Amino acid sequence: MAKYLATGAAGFIASKVCELLLGEGHQVVGLDNLNDAYDVRLKEWRLRQLAGRSGFTFHQGDICHGDGLRPIFQSGLDAVVNLAARAGVRQSVENPWVYFETNLTGTLNLLELCREFGVNKFILASTSSLYGANNPQPFREDANTDRPLSPYAASKKAAEVLCYTYHYLYGIDISVPRYFTVYGPRQRPDMACHRFISAILHERKIEIFGNGEQTRDFTYIDDVVEANLHAFLNGKEGGTYNIGGGSRVKLIESLNIIEEISGKKDILELSEKEAIQARLKAEAIIDPLTDYKALFTAAAKAQAEREGWELAGKDAASIKKKQDLLFQAGITKAFKGLTNLEAKAAWENLTDFVPF
Secondary structure: OOEEEEEOOOOHHHHHHHHHHHHOOOEEEEEEOOOOOOOHHHHHHHHHHHOOOOOEEEEEOOOOOHHHHHHHHHOOOOEEEEOOOOOOHHHHHHOHHHHHHHHHHHHHHHHHHHHHHOOOEEEEOEEHHHHOOOOOOOOOOOOOOOOOOOHHHHHHHHHHHHHHHHHHHHOOEEEEEEEOOEEOOOOOOOOHHHHHHHHHHOOOOEEEOOOOOOEEOOEEHHHHHHHHHHHHHHOOOOEEEEEOOOOOEEHHHHHHHHHHHHOOOOOEEEOOOOOOOOOOOOOOOOOOOOOHHHHHHHHHHHHHHHOOOOOOOOOHHHHOOOOOEEEEOOOEEEEOOOOHHHHHHHHHOOOOOOOO
């Protein structure tokens, strides 16, 4: 069995990759700097699911600091799965420097250590954001990616190019999966699926641009994790792979699912009369586990029940919590009868954080 370094191990995708590798009998060294890009307690909860499992060790560290990674490589590694990244388009416009530091400089540090210590397998997690606005759809891996539209996409493009350079110069076997709108349990609270579910459950209006006919290629987390293993075992050297569900889903369909299971209606605010034609489709290298509606429904129900909401068609008593608690975007808690400051203090003192 192999020994992997999995960076970003406390993240949404990486923590599930660690679980899969451990389940296959491999050793996994998890690395994460536990930054505050979103609530650290969610990251700590994910790590607790890995703690104590045979073959797993964790190091708190940053891929931006190459010298601090040296002891991990000195212990011997067979492969690096680089899932540590700063993600998100909008945030990258506000602070592009941290994106390039993590996504490019961090990748360079790892590649240099792979070269130095003879680690010949490297997986770089990348993004469909590279394809920009002008490529024909469905996107092909050999499409032009020279016109990224955000610092996030540009930083990932630069990291991909750097990986190819190290593949050419030093023969490191590189695989680059490009992800398309990953969703599922444990997802980041800033992701669209999570925000939509939380807004509807809390009876906040959701403003969408267009009439909801715009589409995305949603990819379930378990499919993405399997695809990473597929790329490692069966991918060609230097290969790039679109990791998508292979089908487009309309935004309005996702919102209708949440309305259906929550029993809440008329929560949409359309900001334009004309639809925004935003098409996104990927080539799947594995078959989706099941249909999008079933998986999205399961994720929405899990979040709703965790937050103590009554779902349409279910016995209210079976899911109503004794305490009346709300999750603001799934992360900050408020308690009935408490002022905002008291609720904030109570939440900060909680240690048993369990996400949906």
